[in-house]
Amino acid sequence: MSIDLSRREFIKASAGAAALAVAGLPAPAPAAEPGVTYGRSQCRFCGTGCTVVAGVRNGRIVSIQGDADSPINEGRVCIKGFSLPHILYGKDRLTRPMVRQAGGGFKAVSWNEALDLVAGTFVDNIRRHGKDSVAWYGSGQNATEEAYAANKLFKGVIGTANLEGNPRLCMSSAVGGYLNTFGTDEPAGTYDDLDETDCFFIIGANMAEQHPMLFRRIVNRKNARPDRVKIVVADPRFTPTARYADLHLKFIPGHDMYLLNAMAQVIVEEELTDPEHLGYVVFQKGLGGKGELISFLAFREFLRAYAPEKVAGLVGVPAGDIRTAARWFGRKGHGTVSLWTMGYNQRTQGVELNCQSHNLHLLTGKIGRPGSDSMSLTGQPNACGGTREQGGLTHLLPAHRLLADPKDRAEIAKIWGYPVEQLPDKPTGAAMNMFARLVGKQIKAIWISTTNPGQTLPNGDFYRNAMREAFTVVSDVYPTRTTEQATVILPSAMWIEKEGTMGQTDRRSQLIPKLLDAPGEARPDFWQIVEVAKRVASKLGRKDLGFTTETQAWDEYRLCSRGQDIDLWGATREKLRMHAGGIQWPCPSTDLENRGSAKRFISKRRAEQVFGHTERRYKTGYVTLYDQHMAEKKIPGDINYYGHDPARAASKDKAVVRVLPARTDFEMPDADYPYVLNTGRVLEHWHSGTVTMRVPMLRAIHPSAYVEVDPDDARKLGVRNGDKLQIESRRGKIALRVWVTDRAQPGMVFVPFFDENALINVLTVDDPKSLSAAGQPDYKVCAVRLKKA
Numbered sequence: 001m002s003i004d005l006s007r008r009e010f011i012k013a014s015a016g017a018a019a020l021a022v023a024g025l026p027a028p029a030p031a032a033e034p035g036v037t038y039g040r041s042q043c044r045f046c047g048t049g050c051t052v053v054a055g056v057r058n059g060r061i062v063s064i065q066g067d068a069d070s071p072i073n074e075g076r077v078c079i080k081g082f083s084l085p086h087i088l089y090g091k092d093r094l095t096r097p098m099v100r101q102a103g104g105g106f107k108a109v110s111w112n113e114a115l116d117l118v119a120g121t122f123v124d125n126i127r128r129h130g131k132d133s134v135a136w137y138g139s140g141q142n143a144t145e146e147a148y149a150a151n152k153l154f155k156g157v158i159g160t161a162n163l164e165g166n167p168r169l170c171m172s173s174a175v176g177g178y179l180n181t182f183g184t185d186e187p188a189g190t191y192d193d194l195d196e197t198d199c200f201f202i203i204g205a206n207m208a209e210q211h212p213m214l215f216r217r218i219v220n221r222k223n224a225r226p227d228r229v230k231i232v233v234a235d236p237r238f239t240p241t242a243r244y245a246d247l248h249l250k251f252i253p254g255h256d257m258y259l260l261n262a263m264a265q266v267i268v269e270e271e272l273t274d275p276e277h278l279g280y281v282v283f284q285k286g287l288g289g290k291g292e293l294i295s296f297l298a299f300r301e302f303l304r305a306y307a308p309e310k311v312a313g314l315v316g317v318p319a320g321d322i323r324t325a326a327r328w329f330g331r332k333g334h335g336t337v338s339l340w341t342m343g344y345n346q347r348t349q350g351v352e353l354n355c356q357s358h359n360l361h362l363l364t365g366k367i368g369r370p371g372s373d374s375m376s377l378t379g380q381p382n383a384c385g386g387t388r389e390q391g392g393l394t395h396l397l398p399a400h401r402l403l404a405d406p407k408d409r410a411e412i413a414k415i416w417g418y419p420v421e422q423l424p425d426k427p428t429g430a431a432m433n434m435f436a437r438l439v440g441k442q443i444k445a446i447w448i449s450t451t452n453p454g455q456t457l458p459n460g461d462f463y464r465n466a467m468r469e470a471f472t473v474v475s476d477v478y479p480t481r482t483t484e485q486a487t488v489i490l491p492s493a494m495w496i497e498k499e500g501t502m503g504q505t506d507r508r509s510q511l512i513p514k515l516l517d518a519p520g521e522a523r524p525d526f527w528q529i530v531e532v533a534k535r536v537a538s539k540l541g542r543k544d545l546g547f548t549t550e551t552q553a554w555d556e557y558r559l560c561s562r563g564q565d566i567d568l569w570g571a572t573r574e575k576l577r578m579h580a581g582g583i584q585w586p587c588p589s590t591d592l593e594n595r596g597s598a599k600r601f602i603s604k605r606r607a608e609q610v611f612g613h614t615e616r617r618y619k620t621g622y623v624t625l626y627d628q629h630m631a632e633k634k635i636p637g638d639i640n641y642y643g644h645d646p647a648r649a650a651s652k653d654k655a656v657v658r659v660l661p662a663r664t665d666f667e668m669p670d671a672d673y674p675y676v677l678n679t680g681r682v683l684e685h686w687h688s689g690t691v692t693m694r695v696p697m698l699r700a701i702h703p704s705a706y707v708e709v710d711p712d713d714a715r716k717l718g719v720r721n722g723d724k725l726q727i728e729s730r731r732g733k734i735a736l737r738v739w740v741t742d743r744a745q746p747g748m749v750f751v752p753f754f755d756e757n758a759l760i761n762v763l764t765v766d767d768p769k770s771l772s773a774a775g776q777p778d779y780k781v782c783a784v785r786l787k788k789a
């Protein structure tokens, strides 16, 4: 599709966000235009990872379309994918390194000056205050090679565990859920399960707006089998996703743990369980390895307090609807796929909620087989690849290894070529703790890459001031609320201006090749990290990263992953280039023979055999592929939850149904602050709007933030559409124009966070007790009061 589509046409196409989101924008193969070369790439927005084809002429991108060969999006893209070319050409693109001047303002400097200043200041702080006085804060939008290089620089060359990223704020609760349940991270299933299932249980996710091309597959499945397929959406808001539901469970904010235990109660009481699969699970109280193991009968007893009729009032959903949802979920002989994202993860009880969804699948045996999966959706295009898998958090090492594990540490030190004593042996603190140490001045220098914490951290003002006072380096593509606090700004290349690998929701890795040069002096983050590492290593008298190209870094990372559950050894550059839609790990084989068409999968089954690429885990052991015949015969030992935690010897090779008493979020409404504030995204804007607000068409649709107010509340508050409403929490206040809509519910308002001129995160809660068990902030429930401004 040419990017010359007029604004009028575009906005017309954008009218009715839900409908468009579901349909996607079809993109017929381009007529080969003279002088245009076409290259395969991946959309750099949501965690779906749609495959796209970019047309380039004279060093500029001139067209974009969905890749018809892609098994993910089949030639379509959503509005954000359609807008990809425009994100490169905002007028205020950062093109030169800049350093803050003593009297205020920034001065452009050469790369050498900027890199020397960054390396020199980091080393100076390391010498004067210790290695833990410096830190890295990365992103789920960094390529894996960038994240790997940063990991090696900070944990290897410098030797500090002060390395975190915004995925901590996005999906660490999901990681906690998988680890607590299966002993290993990431989903078992694949996107193809969406085409084969009979029940979608979507909770805490507005897929029609935030994962539109996956939601399109859901609607297609529903349309193909309208009587058989059920869509259940549980969400306090009547979102565009909920409009497609057979059943919308509009629960009262904060009460979904009650809802999920009630569904489990129905499944157990009405014998919708899979008796054979119950042999593959144990029941354990609480989270972690220390809770008491109990029997199925004791679990059944525990659930009695959550019978739908007992909790319906609390949850705000009729008992009959809870029963219907549970019965559809547990239908014998039918598949069920659960899908969720930030509505679960960004919650005080985020890890528990994740576990509860897994519980429902373990009880009913709806996992690891076609059409059934407990699938956490990822928000960002490389939160899985660059952070979860690569090890971009304080407690991790590459390829699902743990920093605190001596064996893991020794293996990585050997691959990296550093003495093992040079690596830190314990984590320092998760993201919010790291920023608290920036406020407390224990951290003196921080490098922030491809993310905008100046706009997105909860209780934001508190941390933004600390960024200004520290030595803060920011690598980004446009000015943001974080670059305005920076000491040094490094202009970055983005998307197809550089090469890098990204990993998405269903254990899928894709390669984004470089197709264009970056403007001005902007350079890839990978190059920036390598150059700083050379200087830091030289000053500290240590070995540098040992690689200078993205391919070299990827090959070293593949080696780190070899033999791990996340085995990417077989995902060579050549093999990644072959696949539209990438490779799903475990992928131990580098064998390329009989590869068939380089453009398209042969049959799925054949592709698995040829490429060693694994669509589903937890069947017949490690990397042995799913075998329908064996599943039908139900051969004992068929399911091996191989990621068990050795500390939980009693649960060896078994998954854990977590026995979890329901609780609500940290800051629930009270007499002083009687409303709930819920924050999130809109279809058209990506995160803090850094790039999408540079796309005139997207900015025209949503130029500024607003507050969704329920019609009854609007009447009570005396406000109408367009009026200003003051929203005040215990941490700050803001006034926004009102949108009266049935999307909201009484007692709750919703505000999107894309607007840099309306910092809603000044209000959100950062109390350490409000974080999930995985350290993730609660952006979905905090208490506010409202009045007409």
Ligand code: SF4
Binding pocket: 043, 044, 045, 046, 047, 048, 049, 050, 073, 076, 077, 078, 079, 080, 081, 082, 210, 211, 212, 213, 214
């Ligand atoms: Fe990009 Fe996500 Fe839209 Fe696909 S669904 S085009 S990955 S934003």
